[in-house]
Amino acid sequence: xxxxxxxRRTAAVAGFAVAAALVSTSAIAAGDAKHPEDRExxxxxxxxxxDLASAQRGLQVYLEVCSGCHSLKHVAYRNLGALGFSEAExxxxxxxxxxxxxxxxxxxxxxxxxxxxxxxxxxxxNEEAAKAANNGARPPDLSLQVKAxxxxxxxxxxxxxxxxxxxxxxxxxxGSNYNPFxxxxxxxxxxxxxxxxxxxxxxxxxxxxxxxxxxxxxMQWAAEPEMEQRKKTGFxxxxxxxxxxxxxxxxxxxxxxNVDH
Amino acid sequence: xxxxxxxxxxxxxxxxxxxxxxxxxxxxxxxAEFQSPKNFNWFWNFGAILTFMLxxxxxxxxxxxMQYQPxxxxxxxxxxxxxxxxxxxxxxxxxxxxxxxxxFIAVYIHMFRGLYYGSYKNPRELLWIxxxxxxxxxxxxxxxxxxxxxxxxxxxxxxxxxxxxSAIPLIGDSIVTLLWGGFSVDNPTLNRxxxxxxxxxxxxxxxxxxHVVALHVSGSNNPLGVDPKGPQDTVSFHPYYTxxxxxxxxxxxxxxxxxxxxxxxFFGEPENYLPAAPLNTPAHIVPEWYFLPFFAILRSINFDxxxxxxxxxxVIAMFGAIFVLFIVxxxxxxPVRSAxxxxxxxxxxxxxxxxxxxxxxxxxxxxxxxVFEGLNLKVIHLGWLATFWYFFHFIILLPLLGIFEKPKxxxxxxxxxxxxxxxxxxxxxxKPMEKA
Numbered sequence: 001x002x003x004x005x006x007x008r009r010t011a012a013v014a015g016f017a018v019a020a021a022l023v024s025t026s027a028i029a030a031g032d033a034k035h036p037e038d039r040e041x042x043x044x045x046x047x048x049x050x051d052l053a054s055a056q057r058g059l060q061v062y063l064e065v066c067s068g069c070h071s072l073k074h075v076a077y078r079n080l081g082a083l084g085f086s087e088a089e090x091x092x093x094x095x096x097x098x099x100x101x102x103x104x105x106x107x108x109x110x111x112x113x114x115x116x117x118x119x120x121x122x123x124x125x126n127e128e129a130a131k132a133a134n135n136g137a138r139p140p141d142l143s144l145q146v147k148a149x150x151x152x153x154x155x156x157x158x159x160x161x162x163x164x165x166x167x168x169x170x171x172x173x174x175g176s177n178y179n180p181f182x183x184x185x186x187x188x189x190x191x192x193x194x195x196x197x198x199x200x201x202x203x204x205x206x207x208x209x210x211x212x213x214x215x216x217x218x219m220q221w222a223a224e225p226e227m228e229q230r231k232k233t234g235f236x237x238x239x240x241x242x243x244x245x246x247x248x249x250x251x252x253x254x255x256x257x258n259v260d261h
Numbered sequence: 262x263x264x265x266x267x268x269x270x271x272x273x274x275x276x277x278x279x280x281x282x283x284x285x286x287x288x289x290x291x292x293a294e295f296q297s298p299k300n301f302n303w304f305w306n307f308g309a310i311l312t313f314m315l316x317x318x319x320x321x322x323x324x325x326x327m328q329y330q331p332x333x334x335x336x337x338x339x340x341x342x343x344x345x346x347x348x349x350x351x352x353x354x355x356x357x358x359x360x361x362x363x364x365f366i367a368v369y370i371h372m373f374r375g376l377y378y379g380s381y382k383n384p385r386e387l388l389w390i391x392x393x394x395x396x397x398x399x400x401x402x403x404x405x406x407x408x409x410x411x412x413x414x415x416x417x418x419x420x421x422x423x424x425x426x427s428a429i430p431l432i433g434d435s436i437v438t439l440l441w442g443g444f445s446v447d448n449p450t451l452n453r454x455x456x457x458x459x460x461x462x463x464x465x466x467x468x469x470x471x472h473v474v475a476l477h478v479s480g481s482n483n484p485l486g487v488d489p490k491g492p493q494d495t496v497s498f499h500p501y502y503t504x505x506x507x508x509x510x511x512x513x514x515x516x517x518x519x520x521x522x523x524x525x526x527f528f529g530e531p532e533n534y535l536p537a538a539p540l541n542t543p544a545h546i547v548p549e550w551y552f553l554p555f556f557a558i559l560r561s562i563n564f565d566x567x568x569x570x571x572x573x574x575x576v577i578a579m580f581g582a583i584f585v586l587f588i589v590x591x592x593x594x595x596p597v598r599s600a601x602x603x604x605x606x607x608x609x610x611x612x613x614x615x616x617x618x619x620x621x622x623x624x625x626x627x628x629x630x631x632v633f634e635g636l637n638l639k640v641i642h643l644g645w646l647a648t649f650w651y652f653f654h655f656i657i658l659l660p661l662l663g664i665f666e667k668p669k670x671x672x673x674x675x676x677x678x679x680x681x682x683x684x685x686x687x688x689x690x691x692k693p694m695e696k697a
Contacts, residue, residue, distance in 0.1 A: 046523045074341045140535070143341070147526060148534035183544065223534075226344065226351040233352070234522025241515040248508035255504050259496060260676070261299045 034180040036151045036158030043153075043220050046235075049228055050221050052084045057200055058218025059083065061211050063093075064198045066142060069134060069189075071122035074143035075222050078116040082225060083218075090116045097121035135175040137188030146216070146223040153216050155181065160212040163191035291477050296495035297502055298483035300675050304378075305481070305502075306509030307371040313510055314364045315469065319462050321357040322406075329409065331455035333448045336411035337536040355525040361403050362528045363517045365551035368396060376589075377610055379598030380482040386590040388475040393586045395468050400552070400583075402461040405454040407549055412533030417546045419446045419454070425559070428573040445539070486598030487671055494675035545627070553624030554617050558582050558651065560628055561644035578648065585655045592655055594663025602669040606662050613654045619647045 042051040059080070062072065077094040081087070094114040099121055102109035114121055122141075124130035130138045149155045158181040166178035166185075176186035193208045200206050221227070269279035270286045279285040328347050330339035343350035372392070375381055381389035408419045423440045427433040442449025480489070489495045496502070520527055528550055532543050548556050562574040569577070585592075600607040628641035 074338070074345060079345075144534040148531050150531050152531075230351060230355075230522055230525070234518070237518050237522060238515060241511060241518055245508065245511040245515055248504070248511050252504045252508040255500060259299055259501070 033183045033185070034158075034162070036154040036162075036181055039154055039157060041153050041220070042217070043224075043227060046231060048231070050083070051217050053202065054214045054217040055083050055221045056085070056218075057202065057204060057211075058214035058216070058221075060200065061193075061198055061215040062142070062218055065192055065211075066215065067120075067123060069123055069130075069139040071124070071139075071141045072120040072143050072222060073122055073141055074119065075225070076117060076119045077114065079225055083221065087116070094118060100125075135188060137175075139189065142219055142222065144223050146220045153220055156219065157212050157216050159187075160193055160215070161208055292503075293497065293499040295477065295498040296489070296492070297481050297498050298489050298494060298675055299496045299501070300483050300485060300494075301481070301502070301505070302484050303509055304370065304374040305483075306506055306513075307367050307374065308476075309506035310367045310510050310513050311364070311371060312469065313514075314360060314367060315462065315465060318357065318360050318364060319466070321353050321360065322459070322462065324353055325357055326459060329455075331409070331452050333411060333451055333537070336409065336451060340410045351525075352521070355521045359517065359520050359525060359528065361406065361549070362520075362551070363513070364399065365403070367513070368399065369551075372396070372586075373614060375482075376613075377600045378482055378484060379486055379593070379595075379600070381590045382593065382598050383590070384479045385475075385482065388472060388479060389590055390587055391468055391472040391475060393583075395465055395472060396586070397583060398461055398465045398468065402458060402465065403549065403551065405458040405461070408451065408454045409458060410533060411451065411537045413535045413537055413541075413543050414530045414533040414546070416446060416537035416539065417543055418548055419450065421546055422548070423450075425572075425576050425579075428570070428576045430573070482598060483675060484599060485601065485672060485675055487673075487675060490674040490676075547625055550621065550625070553622075554620035555579050555582055555624070557620040557624035557644050558648045560624070561641065561648040563628070563641065578652075582651060585652065589655065589659070592659040594660050595666060595668065596663075597668040597671065602671055603662070603666055604669060605666045609654065609658055609662070612650075616647050616650045616654070619643060620651065623647060 042048060042054070062070075077090050080090050080093065085093070094116050097114040097118075097120075098111045099114045099118055100109055101112050104110055124133060127138055145156060146152050151158070159179060162181040163177065163179050166172050170178065170185070172178050173186060176188060177190050178185060179187045193211045195208060196206050197208075197211060198206050204210060224230075268286075269276050269283065270289050271279060275285055325343065328339065328343045328350065330336055340354070343354050345351075347353075375389060375392070404418075404422060408415045423437055423446065426436045426440065429436060438444065440450070440453075441447065442453055483489075530547065530549075532545075547553070556579075559575040559579040562578045563571050564574075565571050566574050595603060595606065597603055600610050623640055623644040626640045628639065628644065630640045632638045632640060632643060
């Protein structure tokens, strides 16, 4: 029964999607969201790298602010080594979380402290629990958010710093918050960042702007942990290929020099 | 031309094998001595480039398949595992994903070259048709491959495209159920798409073999479109074109590598980094860029034609846009191959190229969006125009041009324009570089 009705519902949604795609996709186009400001990021461009200090502070923001609702399930604690954390520090960070494990020899499930090879522990055991705790809105996983939005880092920064009072005449539904950068303007997440919401270990003043920048730098690293290795490899590969192309092209010219064509 | 050499080539083991299985004499005949027109331009590189891309896609794909999980609960996460935990997994996946893009860039250039230089004309009709078969197989493969990561666009793209088949009268719904393996895009769909995505490249490989065999019967066309008249017009494939193909291939791969390593998501849809959510429809459902022209044609038929409903009309137009390519050799009545000597067709060729770009642009935008505020001109209006022109070009223009266009005089031979008269003295130029 449940499966059948679920199928029907999916089929109905599918039908709607087809109609939406075929007839008009503009009804809820992203056009009604405010365009985020184009900012400069340390990871941009072919020479871009991870700003380690900022990303480390961003981890702190994630752990102290975001992780109450948002999971980061594709990143393992051991990956933090790439941000400059020592093995001992990573062990300490991981041990602050409990993960379900088992079954043990008696067939019982149990909880244990997380270890570096575990992935970041999610705040909710499943999607339904996440929805139930958040007025029906599921806080998205943050592992890939930078890659998942057309505006990328600019969008996330604008969203985190863009909470304003709703313009006159706009009724914000209960349980929603006004943010002009969010599609439709109403977002379930309340403004997450407040001045001195965290106390940075390195003494950096924790302004909203600073925290947003740091956590976006962290999320960028979480989305593309391979970025620096990718660009480094890319230089070797592309330079090799340019030289190879030049040699082959010169060889072709020499070989064809005696052909009238 | 190549001699009917029956003697086995080489000595020792090579000769032993060749006597029993003449692979070496085949290679010698078809790839070393094979005579090709000496006046190819760089557009003739794309056959070799496409062969390389097909092999590259199969190799990266096989390795990715070792790590990928075709299950709706695991697919998205398994792709992220490849990106994060598999050694150089990010490189394999980005090569494969961008490889699809560059495969299509190469195949479209290859086809436009064929259209410009009349490479589909007698005696190369079957060669062209096999090429269109490869294109259709590539499109099916690419579409199913895009579903595998099970992101939002994977799921909703699959839903929209498979639903198109429901427009077919009587059997449409059954076809859709068969494609889905159920009543919605779900785990059985993902399983069969994975199986077919693994199978199809080998079918493509098979048709490519036929494509190449057909090419070696008729020989290559060339930028002048006149047949080689003798050895003064040709060079041996090796080393002349193996060298030129290698150079062109290296340049192409350099550009490809730039995107793989520095802009790997440039051609991708960001929303596909969100896991598939069957109850959450994205605002824009767009296919990959290489399908956009066909997607635009599909959506341009938003009106009923007599008893044909708009949805079915769109599907007919979209598939018609591909299948019209099969009959191009018979639509184009002009006896002249190369557009170089067709002063009118030449213009219409470039208009057609622009039309395809316009269709691509239209396909990526919402139909109701305004293009010019003042004129109340919407994207759909451009879609109508561009779709009309696409079919007008093939069905009306090509046959009419063959009748009314006055072609320029053709050169007597390939050597003629170079040597100003095509004298017999040219024969010396065709000798391979023995001294090298």
